[in-house]
Amino acid sequence: MSSTDAIGKTASHVLPLLPYAENALDPVISANTLGVHYGKHHKGYVDNLNKLIAGTELAGLSLEQLVRETAGKADKVAIFNNAAQVWNHTFYWQSLRAKGGGEPPAALKQKIQSAFGNVDGCRKELAAAATTQFGSGWAWLVLESDKLKVVKTGNAETPLTQGARPLLTIDVWEHAYYLDYQNRRVDYVNAVLDKLINWGFAADNLG
Ligand SMILES: [Fe+2]
Numbered sequence: 001m002s003s004t005d006a007i008g009k010t011a012s013h014v015l016p017l018l019p020y021a022e023n024a025l026d027p028v029i030s031a032n033t034l035g036v037h038y039g040k041h042h043k044g045y046v047d048n049l050n051k052l053i054a055g056t057e058l059a060g061l062s063l064e065q066l067v068r069e070t071a072g073k074a075d076k077v078a079i080f081n082n083a084a085q086v087w088n089h090t091f092y093w094q095s096l097r098a099k100g101g102g103e104p105p106a107a108l109k110q111k112i113q114s115a116f117g118n119v120d121g122c123r124k125e126l127a128a129a130a131t132t133q134f135g136s137g138w139a140w141l142v143l144e145s146d147k148l149k150v151v152k153t154g155n156a157e158t159p160l161t162q163g164a165r166p167l168l169t170i171d172v173w174e175h176a177y178y179l180d181y182q183n184r185r186v187d188y189v190n191a192v193l194d195k196l197i198n199w200g201f202a203a204d205n206l207g
Contacts, residue, residue: 013063015046016090024098028191033179041175042089049082063087064160071161084156088138088169095168097198104199107206108167115148123193125150126170130189136173139189141202142166167202 018038023031049066053059058066058079066083070076104112104119116122122141129152130139137154142164151159159166170192177188 013046013049013086015043016093018093020093020098025096025196028195029096029177030180033177036179037171037175038089038093041173042086045082045085045089049079049086052079052082067158067160081156084158084160087160088156088158089171091166092138092169092171094201095170095198096192096196097201098196100196100198101194102199105203108199108203111143111148111206122148122150126197127186127189127193130170130172131186133172139170139172140164140166141168143206165205165207167205168198170197 015038018034022034022038025034053061053066058069061069063083063086067080067087070080070083073080103109109119112119112122116125126139126141129150133139133152133154135154137152137157139150139152140159142149142151142159144164148167149164151162151164153159153162170189172185172189174185177185181188
């Protein structure tokens with residue numbers, strides 16, 4: 001995700017390719033929304049991050065190192081926000097797929113049953129976290145001490161810095177749904193959970 005020049009003092013973080021075409025999630029998420037979200041918002045975070053770290057001691061760090069290194073530091077808020085938003089968005093694209101939803105792979109399903117009773121219980125917790133996050137943020141399925149949990153984070157915050165392993169996420173910033181759903185976040189969240197959520201990606205992240 002990052003590269004260094006011969007001197008090793010500058011780094012350029014790169015906007016990762018989308019794992020599918022911009023119209024692949026239509027009509028749940030339109031090509032219009034995806035184009036702006038990926039091509040303007042996600043790209044904007046990458047560009048801002050590169051400007052902020054150019055020539056600094058942080059320029060050689062990987063994206064994940066940057067997020068961890070700057071978390072909770074008052075003088076590094078802008079760098080944290082942009083680095084975490086780059087990481088969160090790349091993770092979000094992978095958390096979705098065309099014809100998603102349905103039954104999780106067996107290993108994940110077993111963990112879901114032990115934590116939430118059944119898949120619908122997990123789905124309901126994710127929906128509740130995504131719809132009750134006040135303002136901008138994210139809903140996450142995470143693994144913490146070998147147990148699944150649903151958490152929500154505000155703005156750019158990420159479970160990466162909170163001792164949990166992210167398995168999948170739903171972006172609930174307005175830019176993720178406003179063109180398609182206006183203020184109806186609940187409709188966006190339910191459609192994503194029923195039709196796009198990529199349980200296979202979450203299962204792969206169990207490690
Ligand atoms: Fe977003």
